Amino acid sequence: xxxxxxxxxxxxxxxxxxxxxxxxxxxxxxxxxxxxxxxxxxxxxxxxxxxxxxxxxxxxxxxxxxxxxxxxxxxxxxxxxxxxxxxxxxxxxxxxxxxxxxxxxxxxxxxxxxxxxxxxxxxxxxxxxxxxxxxxxxxxxxxxxxxxxxxxxxxxxxxxxxxxxxxxxxxxxxxxxxxxxxxxxxxxxxxxxxxxxxxxxxxxxxxxxxxxxxxxxxxxxxxxxxxxxxxxxxxxxxxxxxxxxxxxxxxxxxxxxxxxxxxxxxxxxxxxxxx
Amino acid sequence: xxxxxxxxxxxxxxxxxxxxxxxxxxxxxxxxxxxxxxxxxxxxxxxxxxxxxxxxxxxxxxxxxxxxxxxxxxxxxxxxxxxxxxxxxxxxxxxxxxxxxxxxxxxxxxxxxxxxxxxxxxxxxxxxxxxxxxxxxxxxxxxxxxxxxxxxxxxxxxxxxxxxxxxxxxxxxxxxxxxxxxxxxxxxxxxxxxxxxxxxxxxxxxxxxxxxxxxxxxxxxxxxxxxxxxxxxxxxxxxxxxxxxxxxxxxxxxxxxxxxxxxxxxxxxxxxxxx
Numbered sequence: 001x002x003x004x005x006x007x008x009x010x011x012x013x014x015x016x017x018x019x020x021x022x023x024x025x026x027x028x029x030x031x032x033x034x035x036x037x038x039x040x041x042x043x044x045x046x047x048x049x050x051x052x053x054x055x056x057x058x059x060x061x062x063x064x065x066x067x068x069x070x071x072x073x074x075x076x077x078x079x080x081x082x083x084x085x086x087x088x089x090x091x092x093x094x095x096x097x098x099x100x101x102x103x104x105x106x107x108x109x110x111x112x113x114x115x116x117x118x119x120x121x122x123x124x125x126x127x128x129x130x131x132x133x134x135x136x137x138x139x140x141x142x143x144x145x146x147x148x149x150x151x152x153x154x155x156x157x158x159x160x161x162x163x164x165x166x167x168x169x170x171x172x173x174x175x176x177x178x179x180x181x182x183x184x185x186x187x188x189x190x191x192x193x194x195x196x197x198x199x200x201x202x203x204x205x206x207x208x209x210x211x212x213x214x215x216x217x218x219x220x221x222x223x224x225x226x227x228x229x230x231x232x233x234x235x236x237x238x239x240x241x242x243x244x245x246x247x248x249x250x251x252x253x254x255x256x257x258x259x260x261x262x263x264x265x266x267x268x269x270x271x272x273x274x275x
Numbered sequence: 276x277x278x279x280x281x282x283x284x285x286x287x288x289x290x291x292x293x294x295x296x297x298x299x300x301x302x303x304x305x306x307x308x309x310x311x312x313x314x315x316x317x318x319x320x321x322x323x324x325x326x327x328x329x330x331x332x333x334x335x336x337x338x339x340x341x342x343x344x345x346x347x348x349x350x351x352x353x354x355x356x357x358x359x360x361x362x363x364x365x366x367x368x369x370x371x372x373x374x375x376x377x378x379x380x381x382x383x384x385x386x387x388x389x390x391x392x393x394x395x396x397x398x399x400x401x402x403x404x405x406x407x408x409x410x411x412x413x414x415x416x417x418x419x420x421x422x423x424x425x426x427x428x429x430x431x432x433x434x435x436x437x438x439x440x441x442x443x444x445x446x447x448x449x450x451x452x453x454x455x456x457x458x459x460x461x462x463x464x465x466x467x468x469x470x471x472x473x474x475x476x477x478x479x480x481x482x483x484x485x486x487x488x489x490x491x492x493x494x495x496x497x498x499x500x501x502x503x504x505x506x507x508x509x510x511x512x513x514x515x516x517x518x519x520x521x522x523x524x525x526x527x528x529x530x531x532x533x534x535x536x537x538x539x540x541x542x543x544x545x546x547x548x549x550x
Contacts, residue, residue, distance in 0.1 A: 102498055107498060107499065107500040107503075108500060108503070109453075109454070109500065110503070113456070140416060140417065141415060141416045141417070141454040141455075142415065142416070142417040142483070142487075144453075144454035144498075145454075145479060145481055145497070145498040146481055149454075150456075151454050151455070151456060152456060154456075155456040158456075178384075178419075179384070179416040179419035179420075179424075179426050180416075180426070181388070181425075181426060181427060181429075181430040181433075204420060206420055206421055208417070208483065208487055210485060212417075212483055222420070223377055223382060223419075223420040224382065225382040225383060225384065228382075228383070228385070
């Protein structure tokens with residue numbers, strides 16, 4: 001258990017330099033993105049993180065499983081199977097799923113959610129066979145239309161329970177769920193179900209960036225009560241890595257080792273004392 | 276029961292012209308804002324709407340009840356009592372409450388919500404005595420930090436149930452709640468409790484405006500399934516006015532009678548057939 005840096009916290013940084021920025025701050029875990037892994041090479045990335053002694057906390061991301069058209073659905077399923085295989089190669093247990101938003105012109109969010117559940121159920125046996133966990137990420141409701149029709153932790157757990165696979169669970173990313181009036185009971189429920197697969201920390205900054213995806217901030221810069229949420233997570237027995245994934249154009253303009261140092265300092269101040 | 280135009284849908288329009296724009300479209304209900312009422316004069320506004328035969332569907336707004344400091348709290352309570360008195364004068368039964376966000380520097384959203392409940396409970400007896408309903412408006416979670424720590428309909432109903440006054444209930448504004456995976460059960464619950472005090476319609480547009488408050492759109496321009504949500508509301512027995520409150524800078528640039536005509540056309544297409 002420890003702080004893991006998601007590589008998109010230092011998004012412009014090439015793979016080898018990102019690994020170096022993590023290592024130079026005394027950290028030993030990283031969260032990877034498939035695009036970056038593909039660019040550096042899957043085997044090469046696996047060899048790099050092994051050589052450097054890094055754990056890969058999660059692989060981002062699978063998902064986008066809302067397709068209605070049979071061909072598009074088959075392609076999405078294949079893509080998720082690829083993500084699972086890549087996770088095995090990289091030595092991570094966890095693939096994060098961003099489930100996808102409404103299709104162009106579709107307004108039936110209930111039907112869209114139904115397809116998400118069916119499609120995750122379809123890939124769950126493969127994930128079980130490969131020993132990989134599928135972590136459904138509830139995204140903040142402001143992304144419900146275009147990115148994820150799963151908006152709350154309880155909803156992700158409902159889907160996981162319906163599917164009934166031990167390899168389907170959920171991510172708690174503070175940015176997406178901090179506002180939820182049911183957060184305490186949902187985190188407790190995730191723990192009891194054994195479905196709290198990843199805990200991720202970053203802050204909710206205002207004003208929103210013109211690209212709202214990039215409004216995430218260093219812990220402490222925004223509105224989120226990290227001690228309180230961390231205590232809820234720890235109370236479940238969660239003892240895995242805690243990943244920090246921050247998309248923020250100002251942070252991307254910083255030298256990567258300095259950005260990682262700031263994440264670590266904020267983690268040491270706001271998260272670590274509550275573990 | 277009918278379509279009511281919230282006057283901030285045509286925000287730049289002075290009171291008398293706003294009333295004329297509503298009337299010229301054959302509508303007979305309007306939602307008013309306290310600032311605009313104060314500017315035109317409370318007695319004058321009451322006389323105007325009475326002379327023109329308009330119902331006032333709601334008065335916006337009370338709330339901002341998160342203060343911790345005793346003086347600020349007392350002032351907020353007085354302001355809400357004023358809103359209740361103004362509602363009586365204007366002949367509307369319903370004051371909409373936007374409860375307020377986190378105080379500067381505060382990160383304890385649980386404590387903030389507790390103060391909201393206590394403060395609404397404090398004003399409830401006055402609302403009962405005056406025959407005015409306090410409609411708690413859950414705001415979209417993207418406003419949880421700065422505007423409303425009440426983010427879901429179930430949460431608003433939990434607060435209303437805890438307070439236990441027949442005059443405390445909730446608003447369903449599609450913009451704020453459309454994404455909620457529990458929306459169907461929450462609307463049903465609101466109906467069973469007799470606490471569905473106002474149904475408001477406007478669409479969720481993307482991309483978000485640089486001022487996210489102004490991302491609201493004409494029904495049909497965004498992602499919301501108005502037939503489905505309207506059927507849920509109607510199934511509760513709701514038979515009050517349906518207000519359309521759209522904040523959108525492009526709409527504010529239109530001639531007001533034309534904007535109202537568009538709202539009416541969209542209502543006739545997407546809402547009215549499902550009543």
